[in-house]
Amino acid sequence: MGSAVAKAAHEPERAAYLVTAASNVAASFAGYRGVKDLSKPLLLPLLSGRVLRSKQPDRWLGLVGLTGGWAGDVVLMKPASLTHGAAGFALNHAAYCVLLWRRGARPSLKSGAIRAVPLALATMLAARKAPTLVPVALGYGGLVATTSVLADDSRLQDLSNAGSFGASHGANLFLLSDAVLILRELAFEDSHRLQAAADGVVMGTYTLAQLLLIDAIFSLYLR
Known part of the structure; x- marks a missing residue:
């Protein structure tokens, strides 16, 4: 995280x-x-500046992913828009999964099993409180979990490339952000105070997650 902030001195768009x-x-x-x-x-x-600075040939895919995330951000500004917003973020995570795979990440059964737990809990909560959101919890939630599984692959942890460690942290923060988002939408709907607190946590973890993921992915080498 410290290095991600320190680079702002040389990258105006990162500071912004x-x-x-x-x-x-x-x-x-x-x-x-x-x-x-x-x-x-x-x-x-603003974050797309990091991708544009990269010389990697698949930076276009990073821009596609960020465009999907931007669309999700804009859609979620409207009330009752979780389903439509998830479509944009699904594109965001599909791009991240492909980018991580191209850098050598592969899934493991252990990592998948660990992340299946919060995915199952989110699906159960959706089934109880808002059954129409079950496909979102399973489909989009599955993509977020896949990003987290791939980013956690030890093959990315190259000591000669310190930025690679941010991929796992970023993906796990994204998973946490979406878990709190589900709680905000389905469990805290009757409390404005809890919704505001959850909203702050969602955006705090989300903005850091995006920064860490983009930094890490575009500091890793294609394989």
């Missing part, structure tokens, strides 16, 4: 991303809708 993310997180905790709505659509376009 960090300021915008911090503003959004603070506004989310405070419930300031105006600041949230202004800052959220700016996040991933």
Whole structure:
């Protein structure tokens, strides 16, 4: 995380991303809708600067993934839009899965089994509270879990490439962010205070997750 922040001194768009993310997180905790709505659509376009700086031939796929995430961000600004927003983020994670695979990541049974637990719990909660969201919990949730499984592959942990360690942390933070999002939508609907707190946690973990994943993926070598 420290290196991701330190690079902001040489990358103006990264500095702008960090300021915008911090503003959004603070506004989310405070419930300031105006600041949230202004800052959220700016996040991933700013983060795309890291991809554009990369010389890797598949950077176009990173831009496609961030475009999907941006679409998801914009759609989720509207009420009752979780299903449609998940479609954009599904594209985001599909791109991450392909990018990680191309860098040598492979799934393992142990990692998959661990991540199947929160996926099953989220699906059970959706089935109980909002059955129409079960396909989202299984489909999109499965993609997020797959990103996390691939990013956790020890073959990415090359000591000569310190950025690779961020992939696992970023993917797990994304998994946590979406878990809290499900709780906010399905378990905290009657408490504005809990919703605001959950919203702040969601955006804090999400913005850090995106930064760590993009940094890590585009510091890894194609194989």
